[in-house]
Amino acid sequence: MxxxxxxxxxxxxxxxxxxxxxxxxxxxxxxxxxxxxxxxxxxxxxxxxxxxxxxxxxxxxxxxxxxxxxxxxxxxxxxxxxxxxxxxxxxxxxxxxxxxxxxxxxxxxxxxxxxxxxxxxxxxxxxxxxxxxxxxxxxxxxxxxxxxxxxxxxxxxxxxxxxxxxxxxxxxxxxxxxxxxxxxxxxxxxxxxxxxxxxxxxxxTAEGIKYFCNAWHALKISFANEVGNICKAHGVNGVEVMEALVSDTRLNVSKAYMRPGFAYGGSCLPKDLRALRYAARQLNVPTPVLDGTGLANDVQIDQAFQLVTRVKNVNRRVSFLGVSFKPDTDDLRESPHVVLAERLLGKGYDIAIYDANVRMSRLTGANLAYILDLLPHISRMLREDLDQVLAFSDTIIVGHSKLLKGVDPAKLEGKTIIDLAGLPLEWRERKDYYGICW
Ligand SMILES: NC(=O)c1ccc[n+]([C@@H]2O[C@H](COP(=O)([O-])OP(=O)(O)OC[C@H]3O[C@@H](n4cnc5c(N)ncnc54)[C@H](O)[C@@H]3O)[C@@H](O)[C@H]2O)c1
Incomplete structure (x- = not known):
């Protein structure tokens, strides 16, 4: 050539x-x-x-x-x-x-x-x-x-x-x-x-890939440096910590969690990040990366809130599919889906919830206490029948995509879909479909 x-x-x-x-x-x-x-x-x-x-x-x-x-x-x-x-x-x-x-x-x-x-x-x-x-x-x-x-x-x-x-x-x-x-x-x-x-x-896309590769590299460096700073203040060897961290190629240095979508939640990530940041503050160690991570998560919940409240919804009704912090669990603690439902409730929305794993009668311990504290009306909103929840409103918020598996998109013709989970293409191509960050 x-x-x-x-x-x-x-x-x-x-x-x-x-x-x-x-x-x-x-x-x-x-x-x-x-x-x-x-x-x-x-x-x-x-x-x-x-x-x-x-x-x-x-x-x-x-x-x-x-x-x-x-x-x-x-x-x-x-x-x-x-x-x-x-x-x-x-x-x-x-x-x-x-x-x-x-x-x-x-x-x-x-x-x-x-x-x-x-x-x-x-x-x-x-x-x-x-x-x-x-x-x-x-x-x-x-x-x-x-x-x-x-x-x-x-x-x-x-x-x-x-x-x-x-x-x-x-x-x-x-x-x-x-x-x-x-x-x-x-x-x-x-x-x-x-x-x-x-x-x-x-x-x-090629133009974007170049930028996000560089942003990712910069974020990795700053994360490792912040780990080093916090570890040093705790008398922990940060280099050893990071060497162990990167040795896990299943969760840590891998595709895991690297897909655009909705906010994180659950009983560990929010709590543990808070504790780390609190302890670092006591030791006078700044934690801009961890602070930014918490902020970014709040922003993502807000993105979803804006998405729902911006679509036309005359009777302010929404159907919410999947509210546990991730599929295949009934854990509602610090679930961003629950936080979103709570914000919508505060805005005057009427909500029907379906989650195959969440049955009020089966919730126990900290999980039950959390939901009773943050969403005391959840038992009124939870339904056990998917069809009933789909029929409840013209705006369907999809928290877990597998809950729509087997549902014919044509059946929901005319309804608005707010996708927080990453539905397959057949759903994305329809009118009145809105993805959280796609
Ligand atoms: N440096 C890297 O490691 C690296 C890696 C990947 C991508 N990039 C990107 O690649 C691009 C180039 O980076 P670089 O580091 O090689 O830049 P550089 O500044 O080293 O070289 C750019 C060259 O372009 C020349 N130039 C400017 N105007 C010109 C013109 N009108 N006609 C002919 N030559 C002209 C300059 O004289 C200079 O020699 C940048 O966009 C950079 O972001 C750089």
Whole structure:
């Protein structure tokens, strides 16, 4: 493949050298003449382990060249990867000027070029930037339509400085947001050895994946640091704690709990987080991550409340399916579903509840005490018959999706569904369906 790499910083310099090493013909482009000269003389334009050797070999083999001119690079290649910087502005927003400037230059170069060309962005940009800004800039400058006149894609980069070549060769994640098949095929042929691991998604999904990977990494670091701080104050070895924590790949470092949905609850998480935060306060240890976690959970309950109260509901009646803190238990303690029901009750809603596992006559101990304290009228709201609860109102709040298993969506035609649980597609496609965070 003949590929142009536009912007030869940490991402561009590594991609250019590795692609050339793998046999592709690469032209690297940068506005900085020092970087262009460095490549032309076979030197790496940035500090990165093994990059000097890979760059020198690629240049010596004649597969890696450099120029300051975008038009030349576009004229001589089949695809370009935009790797220019997207730094923060002073206000914290994303500086897109470099990307847009390059898009205009590529667009202008496409006018003079014959044959299909693929424009792919690798710079980190927020969801919707390709559709809202990059594509319009390319279309305006080229006079062509993206997806027809030229191919378009977003291919986020996940490499880490310091191990960039290793990460390039064995990436943890490969995501192609390619709209047209020709661009998808071109991207796939760039890294044939890992093409079986490619996940093809919508462009704006690819844009989002990059951001949330970085947010997740940042959250992991801050969580581990906070664990260290709290442990130190308690005289506990935080490193040992975290080593044990990550050794559990079933619940701790795994897919578990990593699905958008409703708030957490139950007899452990809220109570234990509160106790940790309280004890840390006594020891003068700040706990912003744990504080934020509790806050985020309250916000999620509020999201559900807003969802229910915003839909048209003339007689203020709701049917609530599943109120225990998770399916397959009758535990109502600190259930966010119960908190939501209580808030709706306070707003004057009339509620009918169905939960296959919750029977007032069977509740005992702390569970019973909790429900009598927070929702004393629950026994009046609880019904034992699902059909009766479904018929009670035109707004169905789904707390546990399995309670609707076997119910024909057509049977609930005309009713509003508020989904806190993640119902299957057949429910999501209907009118008057609202998901908590999807
Ligand atoms: N550095 C990383 O570890 C890393 C990892 C993944 C993703 N990213 C993302 O990749 C993008 C690039 O990051 P970076 O660290 O390589 O940036 P960088 O600042 O090191 O390099 C950007 C390069 O783009 C060049 N450039 C700017 N405008 C140009 C133009 N009009 N024409 C040609 N070249 C131009 C600059 O001169 C510079 O050499 C950013 O969006 C960043 O968020 C970075």
């Amino acid at each position: 003949k590929v142009a790499i536009i912007g030869i910083g940490y991402v561009g310099a590594v991609s250019a050298a590795c692609l050339a090493r793998d046999g592709h013909e690469v032209i690297a482009v940068d506005v900085n003449p020092t970087k262009v000269k460095a490549i032309l003389s076979g030197q790496a334009p940035i500090i990165e382990p093994n990059l000097p050797e890979v760059t020198a070999e690629a240049v010596a083999a004649g597969r890696l060249r450099a120029t300051e001119d975008v038009a030349t690079a576009v004229a001589e290649t089949d695809m370009c990867l935009i790797c220019v910087g997207t730094p923060s502005t002073q206000a914290g927003s994303l500086e897109l000027n470099y990307v847009l400037r390059v898009a205009e230059q590529i667009g202008a170069a496409l006018k003079k070029r014959k044959g299909h060309y693929s424009v792919v962005v690798r710079s980190t940009i927020l969801p919707g930037t390709m559709d809202g800004m990059v594509i319009p800039a390319l279309e305006a400058a080229s006079g062509m339509k993206a997806g027809k006149g030229f191919g378009i894609g977003y291919y986020p980069e996940f490499l880490r400085e310091g191990s960039a070549i290793k990460d390039y060769d064995d990436p943890g994640l490969i995501v192609f947001g390619a709209r047209d098949d020709a661009t998808f095929e071109r991207l796939s042929s760039l890294q044939e050895s890992t093409s079986d691991r490619v996940q093809r998604v919508e462009m704006r």
